[in-house]
Amino acid sequence: MRDAARLALSDDWTMETGLAALAGEDIRATVAAYEASMLPLQRAEDMGAIATDADGRPQFGPQMTAVRTWLKPLGMKIAPSMSPEQCAAWLTAVAMALSDFPARVIVKAAQAAIHIPMSFLNEVDGHVRKEAEAQMQRHATALARLKRMHAEIERAAEPKLPPSAGWENGEAPRLTPEEIRRTPMWVLKLGIAAGDITQEEVDAAKAVEDQEAKAA
Incomplete structure (x- = not known):
């Protein structure tokens, strides 16, 4: 002491x-x-x-x-x-x-x-x-x-809480195509600028959406 x-x-x-x-x-x-x-x-x-x-x-x-x-x-x-x-x-x-x-x-x-x-x-x-x-x-x-x-x-x-699902490696989980299609474009642009998502992922999700619309 x-x-x-x-x-x-x-x-x-x-x-x-x-x-x-x-x-x-x-x-x-x-x-x-x-x-x-x-x-x-x-x-x-x-x-x-x-x-x-x-x-x-x-x-x-x-x-x-x-x-x-x-x-x-x-x-x-x-x-x-x-x-x-x-x-x-x-x-x-x-x-x-x-x-x-x-x-x-x-x-x-x-x-x-x-x-x-x-x-x-x-x-x-x-x-x-x-x-x-x-x-x-x-x-x-x-x-x-x-x-x-x-x-x-x-x-x-204090005991540490286990990481949430998808965060096991300390990185944000990637958005699924379905989540991308539901997300407003202005939010997606912010994600692209921050590096949380790529333009290719957005384009691929939108392409699937367009194909589904044509098939309908």
Whole structure:
């Protein structure tokens, strides 16, 4: 899943490279895993049910912990003199404010935002959010690519209908003399121009018609 998803995020994506990166894995599982990884933090981990240890300190889930870990350098860069208690409270507030994004997106956005000059702690939310929105657009494109590949794989797996009678060789069946005689001349001329019928076939069918008329 990781190789195909990583490729879908890149500019090197094509349907051919995507299939190669999939390496025989189930595309449905790949799409499902990608969608699960894009669940917003506030849904992936219940923000209203944070456990505490014996000393009353909050025990965050793995995703919230990762987000706080990568937000902390931003806070330390702006306000290195914050006490541990102040830093912990600030991290929780910013992480919860950004929890409408998936944890993986917040982490990447925080990593990018570390290079943005900031003077105040209240700037962090806005800058990280802007980076996260750009990340979400890239993920939306990647997921659309994977879903399109899924559709192509499903379409290729559909049973093929047998050819209609007369089309076994992939060519249009020839008109019978009777069909030629029933076909308007302007339609026959179009068929001659397209190469679907020859003038000789038309002449032969008309000759039979004329002979039948004389005999009558």
